[in-house]
Amino acid sequence: MKSSHILIVVLCLLLVSILVPTTGFAQSAGDYRSNGTGGGNWGIAATWQRFNGTTWVPASSPPTGSEFATIQSTDSVYFNVAVSISNQLENHGKLGGVGNLTIANGGIYDHSQNNGSIPQATWATGSTCKVTGYVSGSKPNNSNQSFYNFTWDCAGQTSNVDLAMTGNTIGGNFTVNSTGSPTAARVYLTSPGSYASPITINGNVVVTGGQFASNGSGSVPVDTIVVNTLGNISVTGGNFSVSRGSAPDVKWNLHGDFSVTNATLQNSGGNHVNKLIFTGTGTHNVTLTSVTYGTGTSYFTMEVQSGSTVDLGTSVISSSNTGSFILLAGATLATGHASGVSGCIQCTGASNGGGNSFSTAANYTFDGSVAQVTSSLMPTTVNNLTINDTAGVALSQPTTINGVLRLVAGVFDNTIPFTLGPGGSISYEGGSLLVSVKPTADGTIPESFFVDQNYPNPFNPATTVRFGLPHGSFVTVRVFDLLGQEVATLFEGWQNAGVYDLDFDASSLSSGVYFYRIQADKTVDTKRMVLIK
Numbered sequence: 319m320k321s322s323h324i325l326i327v328v329l330c331l332l333l334v335s336i337l338v339p340t341t342g343f344a345q346s347a348g349d350y351r352s353n354g355t356g357g358g359n360w361g362i363a364a365t366w367q368r369f370n371g372t373t374w375v376p377a378s379s380p381p382t383g384s385e386f387a388t389i390q391s392t393d394s395v396y397f398n399v400a401v402s403i404s405n406q407l408e409n410h411g412k413l414g415g416v417g418n419l420t421i422a423n424g425g426i427y428d429h430s431q432n433n434g435s436i437p438q439a440t441w442a443t444g445s446t447c448k449v450t451g452y453v454s455g456s457k458p459n460n461s462n463q464s465f466y467n468f469t470w471d472c473a474g475q476t477s478n479v480d481l482a483m484t485g486n487t488i489g490g491n492f493t494v495n496s497t498g499s500p501t502a503a504r505v506y507l508t509s510p511g512s513y514a515s516p517i518t519i520n521g522n523v524v525v526t527g528g529q530f531a532s533n534g535s536g537s538v539p540v541d542t543i544v545v546n547t548l549g550n551i552s553v554t555g556g557n558f559s560v561s562r563g564s565a566p567d568v569k570w571n572l573h574g575d576f577s578v579t580n581a582t583l584q585n586s587g588g589n590h591v592n593k594l595i596f597t598g599t600g601t602h603n604v605t606l607t608s609v610t611y612g613t614g615t616s617y618f619t620m621e622v623q624s625g626s627t628v629d630l631g632t633s634v635i636s637s638s639n640t641g642s643f644i645l646l647a648g649a650t651l652a653t654g655h656a657s658g659v660s661g662c663i664q665c666t667g668a669s670n671g672g673g674n675s676f677s678t679a680a681n682y683t684f685d686g687s688v689a690q691v692t693s694s695l696m697p698t699t700v701n702n703l704t705i706n707d708t709a710g711v712a713l714s715q716p717t718t719i720n721g722v723l724r725l726v727a728g729v730f731d732n733t734i735p736f737t738l739g740p741g742g743s744i745s746y747e748g749g750s751l752l753v754s755v756k757p758t759a760d761g762t763i764p765e766s767f768f769v770d771q772n773y774p775n776p777f778n779p780a781t782t783v784r785f786g787l788p789h790g791s792f793v794t795v796r797v798f799d800l801l802g803q804e805v806a807t808l809f810e811g812w813q814n815a816g817v818y819d820l821d822f823d824a825s826s827l828s829s830g831v832y833f834y835r836i837q838a839d840k841t842v843d844t845k846r847m848v849l850i851k
Contacts, residue, residue, distance in 0.1 A: 347371035350380075350387040357393030357411065360401055383422070389413060391431065403427065403445075410451070413437040421445035421466075435459035441466045443489060452479060454503075462486055462512070467521070470505045470528070471495040478534055480506035485515040491549070492519050494556065497528030504528070504557075509535035510566055513543050522549035522574070523558075525581070531559035538565040550574035557582040560618070561592040573598040577605040584612030585619070585641065591672070593644075597623045601652075606633040617641030619667070622680075624648030630655070630662045632686070642667030647679035650702075654686030658693035658714065681721070684711045692717070699739075705730045705749050718742075719811070725749030738811030740790075753808045758817045764788055769836045769843035772822070776848040779825040783834060783845075786817045791838035795820055798833045805832070824849050 349369045352358075358365035366377035381387045383403045389395050389411040397415030403425040410430050413419075416438050421427050423444035429436050430451040436458050441447065446467040449458060454477040461481040467490040475498035497503045507517055510533060517532075532545050543566060551558070551572060558581065561568040567590045576594070585592045596602045602622075611618060619641035622628045627650035634655070635643060643663045645651050655661035659682065667673035678699040684690050685706040692714045702721035705711045705728060712731035720739035723730075724747060731752045738744070744751075764786035772781045787793070795808040808822055822834075829851045835844045 345369045346386065348385055350377060350385050352388070352390045352393035352395055352411065354390050354392055357389070357395045359396050359398040360415075361399035365395060383407075383425070397437075409434075409437075421447070429458055433458060436461055436463070438463070441489070446490075453477075457481060464488070466490045467493070469493040469495065470497070470530075472497060472505075472528075474498065475503045475505075475528075478504045478506065480509045480512065480533065480535070482512040483508045483517050484513045486517055488517075488519040488521065491521040491524055493524040493526070494528045494530040495526050497530070497556075500527075500556070501529075504534060504562060505530055506534045506562070507532050507545065508543065509533050510539055510543065510563065511535060513540055516544040516546055518546040518548070520548045523547055523551040525551075525553040525556050525558050527556040529557040529559070529562075531562040532568050532570060534562045540566055542567045542569060544568075545570045546573075547571065548573045551576050553578040553581040553583075555581050557584055559584050559586070559592075559612075560594050561590075562586045565590050568592040569595055571595045571597045572602065573600075575603040575605075577603075578609050579605070579607040582610045582612065583618040583639070585617055586612075591619065592617075593619045593621045595621045595623060596626045596628050596649075599625045601627040601629050604628055604630050604633055606630075606635065609636070611636070611639040611641075617667075619644070622646060622649040622651065626650070627652060627681075627683070629653075629683075629685070632662075634662055635665045637664045637666065639665040640667070641665055642672055642674050644672070644675045645677055645680045647677040648681075648701075649677070650681035650683060651676075652683035652685055652704075654684075654688075654690070654707075656686065656688050656690055658684065658691050658696060658711075660693035660695035663695060679720075686711075703736075716810075725751065733806075735807045735810040737792075738813065740812055742812050743814075753806075753820075753822065758784070758819055760817070762786075762817050763815045764817060767791075767838050767841045767843070769845060771845055772834065772847045776850045777824070778850050779827075780821065780823045781847060783820045783822065783836070784817065785820070785836050785838075785843075787813060787815050787838055790814045791841075794837045796835050797822070798835065800831055808834070 350366050353367055361380050363377050363379050367374040368377040383401050384405055386406050389409045391410040394412040397418035400418045402420040402422045404422040406426040408428040408430050419437050419439040421439050422442050426446045429449045432451055432453045433456045447465045448469040450471050452472040453474045457479045462483045464487045468488055473496045497505050532543055560570045617640040621644040623646055629652035632654045653662040676697050678697045679701050681702040682696055682700055683704040689709040690707055690711045694714055699718045703719050704724040706726035707728045710729045713734045718737045718739055719742045723744045726747045727749050729750050729752050766788055768786045770784040772783045793813050794810045796804050797806040799805050829849050832847055833844055
């Protein structure tokens with residue numbers, strides 16, 4: 319009985335060796351493979367065998383490129399004719415010939431050997447170069463071409479490798495699925511010794527496993543390595559790094575979104591500054607879920623440039639990241655975190671990047687779904703401030719707004735007052751101020767400064783005060799009790815010429831006599847009002 323079982327197993331293994339001699343895939347009728355006796359020219363039938371559905375037989379004609387084809391490890395095949403691969407070419411051996419190979423739209427070249435050479439080819443839109451066989455030693459030659467899609471998926475990899483790219487353009491996506499065991503090795507786009515000009519990825523960077531970075535070498539023949547990604551960066555496993563080298567500086571410019579889930583963000587570089595830079599116009603959605611940051615000098619610094627908006631949602635850049643968050647003039651930070659800016663930005667920049675920096679000429683947006691505060695980490699001077707939270711946003715400290723206060727949704731609690739700078743304004747787009755000043759409908763500009771009696775008066779608990787400005791002025795509106803103690807600041811900031819209504823809700827005050835004092839530049843008027851509850 320045992321002998322018969324062994325015989326069956328042996329027969330099965332023999333059948334598998336016949337059906338799948340060199341690849342990890344089941345063969346289909348019509349597939350090609352090189353002859354296994356040394357290869358030859360592509361355009362000669364004798365170079366090839368073809369699978370008839372049961373076994374391999376001598377081919378009657380060479381492959382056209384529309385079939386699945388395999389180069390066996392013992393063979394060398396030369397492109398003596400023009401070949402366009404629209405299916406898949408899997409290479410375990412050698413390919414030669416220059417200028418005769420095109421990987422067409424939908425076509426795949428699979429480099430299934432350790433080291434060796436990726437063929438020089440025309441990589442059409444929609445084509446893919448996959449490297450699946452690298453283990454260690456020299457990098458695959460010709461890996462610095464301008465591919466369309468490029469995939470690195472080397473489960474057996476044991477040593478770091480750089481692709482020696484410089485000035486190359488990846489027309490589509492750059493994907494890293496594996497670089498061996500989780501901490502075994504890394505794949506780099508380049509090294510300082512190879513780099514001379516920017517590397518551009520027009521599509522997305524996708525990391526599902528392994529370790530991926532721009533470079534890892536510490537030699538410094540260049541001042542800065544620049545990588546441009548016009549699509550998104552999505553990391554769902556493994557380790558993504560702007561740089562894992564001690565030098566030089568690296569700038570990784572990102573035009574799209576940044577999403578990291580169950581993965582590690584890590585940089586190296588000693589005193590060198592390596593930045594993920596959000597650039598270009600539009601909004602970059604940043605999603606950080608279950609992120610681990612490298613420790614010590616493994617900081618991860620992010621910078622937002624003018625014209626770009628980073629929307630962190632409720633994501634947090636945690637204090638375990640020793641890198642910095644830098645918001646430049648003209649840039650925008652949006653957050654839905656209940657604790658505002660200090661809730662979403664918890665890193666300190668202790669290791670490198672110069673520390674957190676929030677420009678007073680930057681813009682800030684609060685667009686959460688729960689009540690938010692702006693926090694003391696938001697500067698006391700900002701450009702534009704947008705309130706778009708139906709649950710409300712409270713100002714945490716006196717703030718000067720030099721641009722536009724956009725009230726899109728919800729109530730902006732300005733009990734702690736804000737000041738409108740000389741060019742500042744308020745745009746009512748569906749939201750409101752807790753303590754509000756708004757122009758009257760007729761747009762009248764008075765000949766002189768005036769303050770009307772509040773109406774109604776007496777009131778409970780709300781009333782309105784109207785005042786007029788003959789010219790733009792810095793206005794303060796304060797309320798005092800009978801003892802002369804200030805009980806509320808209703809408004810403080812710049813207003814253009816016009817007539818304004820100020821709504822005052824006195825729900826928190828006791829019944830009694832109060833005085834409201836309105837000052838426009840050096841002109842002051844005070845009136846009495848009565849609260850009856």
